[in-house]
Amino acid sequence: MPTEFKLPALAENVDKVTVTKIFVSVGDTIAKDQTILEIETDKAAAEVPSSVSGTVTEIRAKEGAVLRVGDIVLVVKEDGVAKAAAPAAIAPAKAEPAPKRAAAPAPVAKVAAPAEKPAAKVAVAPTPEEAEAEDGETEQGEGEEPRVIQRGGGVPVPASPSVRRLAREIGVDISQVPGSGSDGRVSLEDVKAHSRLVNTDVRGVTPRMAGGTMPLPDFTRWGDIERLAMNSVRRRTAENMASAWVTIPHVTQFDKVDITQIEQLRKQYGKRTEAAGAKLTVTAIIVKVLATALRKFPQFNSSIDLENNEIVQKKFYNIGVAVDTDRGLLVPVIHNVDQKTVVEIAIEMNELAERARQRKSKLEEMQGGTFTVSNLGGIGGTSFTPIINPPEVAILGISRAHVEPVYVDGQFVPRTMLPLSLSYDHRVIDGADAARFARFLVEALEQPFLLFLEA
Ligand code: CAO
Numbered sequence: 516m517p518t519e520f521k522l523p524a525l526a527e528n529v530d531k532v533t534v535t536k537i538f539v540s541v542g543d544t545i546a547k548d549q550t551i552l553e554i555e556t557d558k559a560a561a562e563v564p565s566s567v568s569g570t571v572t573e574i575r576a577k578e579g580a581v582l583r584v585g586d587i588v589l590v591v592k593e594d595g596v597a598k599a600a601a602p603a604a605i606a607p608a609k610a611e612p613a614p615k616r617a618a619a620p621a622p623v624a625k626v627a628a629p630a631e632k633p634a635a636k637v638a639v640a641p642t643p644e645e646a647e648a649e650d651g652e653t654e655q656g657e658g659e660e661p662r663v664i665q666r667g668g669g670v671p672v673p674a675s676p677s678v679r680r681l682a683r684e685i686g687v688d689i690s691q692v693p694g695s696g697s698d699g700r701v702s703l704e705d706v707k708a709h710s711r712l713v714n715t716d717v718r719g720v721t722p723r724m725a726g727g728t729m730p731l732p733d734f735t736r737w738g739d740i741e742r743l744a745m746n747s748v749r750r751r752t753a754e755n756m757a758s759a760w761v762t763i764p765h766v767t768q769f770d771k772v773d774i775t776q777i778e779q780l781r782k783q784y785g786k787r788t789e790a791a792g793a794k795l796t797v798t799a800i801i802v803k804v805l806a807t808a809l810r811k812f813p814q815f816n817s818s819i820d821l822e823n824n825e826i827v828q829k830k831f832y833n834i835g836v837a838v839d840t841d842r843g844l845l846v847p848v849i850h851n852v853d854q855k856t857v858v859e860i861a862i863e864m865n866e867l868a869e870r871a872r873q874r875k876s877k878l879e880e881m882q883g884g885t886f887t888v889s890n891l892g893g894i895g896g897t898s899f900t901p902i903i904n905p906p907e908v909a910i911l912g913i914s915r916a917h918v919e920p921v922y923v924d925g926q927f928v929p930r931t932m933l934p935l936s937l938s939y940d941h942r943v944i945d946g947a948d949a950a951r952f953a954r955f956l957v958e959a960l961e962q963p964f965l966l967f968l969e970a
Pocket of ligand 1: 796797798799836837838839844868889890891892893894901913914915916917933
């Protein structure tokens, strides 16, 4: 009997993914838990294991195509069927159950392909109209039991199917919408109001407009060109960066920290931490110092809720670390850095960066960040102005450390100086606080004893 394998719910708030690789072919015999797909969302790449076993008779998924939770990936002639989908490489027990949807191949659109693949078709994310057409036939009925989406801390978000559908269609994360009904129930009006709020900045400029809709000239008038399809990481980075740049009034505070002593300690204790399985880097040390800085300056660990005129201060300290990958910029998150040692942070950061580069990130490790660090110093540069990663309100950029003459006690001495660039949301953070925050980082790195006093 044929058995369908449908895309399982992979994580909270992830209802569609792009298929980047299919590892099986028609005629293959597959086993339960065998990796059959590689997918990516805007924040992560992950492998999807099968929950069925048997001989593959049909593959509905296509490389490059968008799949939604519940879409049929492939069909097998069963040798044995698993009882339940249980993705191993990707977690979340908290994930939403898969919506009931009819089997429909993901929409495919033709776009200009790179020269070496002239005939290739590359799938792109459906337009809102396509998504509506898809969803229209297969959405849950009004009479059905509403699906429950969880807010942070496992609190369910009550909303009817039509409200959730609207939120999905207009790209609103329903778990972020404050519900005006009894018990926080989210209404259609709540979703629309939230959408207006997040999509419009003070000048009425929408993030989509900021993404750049200016028509391009015909570049071939001046020479050869090549058109490359954007992968989903690049596309979402483009959208998110444009949106953050337009909606957040950024200011960047620059400072320099003397890490001469830290560098000596790094050398002194490097072997010891390597034996524990980690390379002790300046990034790991700064992440740890940030835990204390964020506790001392809670406005840097907050989000802005304009609709309710509130600042949301988080009591957990989760630091995202920007990682340079061949797919683009990814930001895995080290959770609860205040509860971890520098060595534990260094080990975890190595593992997270490695998994991000190998496209094996777990979706939950890309979520929940409260502050981001971006270290470009391994590559070079004297300073830069990092863009805030919403809904966070600040980001720390680190540039290349270098030895320079510093005037100490009446004479110039060579010191290793590390440039810091702190970009902050000026709606929530005042310039004086940013200067104090940066100064605290500098002093704590120059005199680590301060951390004992403050932590
Ligand atoms: N100044 C001088 N040297 C630095 C440095 C700095 N600020 N930061 C790192 N280095 C050195 C390290 O000491 C290491 O040297 P050794 O091998 O001699 O010890 C080397 O550069 C490589 O470090 P690393 O990259 O392995 O380790 P890390 O912990 O410092 O950084 C990570 C980890 C993930 C942040 C980094 O690998 C990375 O991906 N950086 C790019 C981040 C990025 O793309 N940001 C842009 C975001 S905005 O577009």
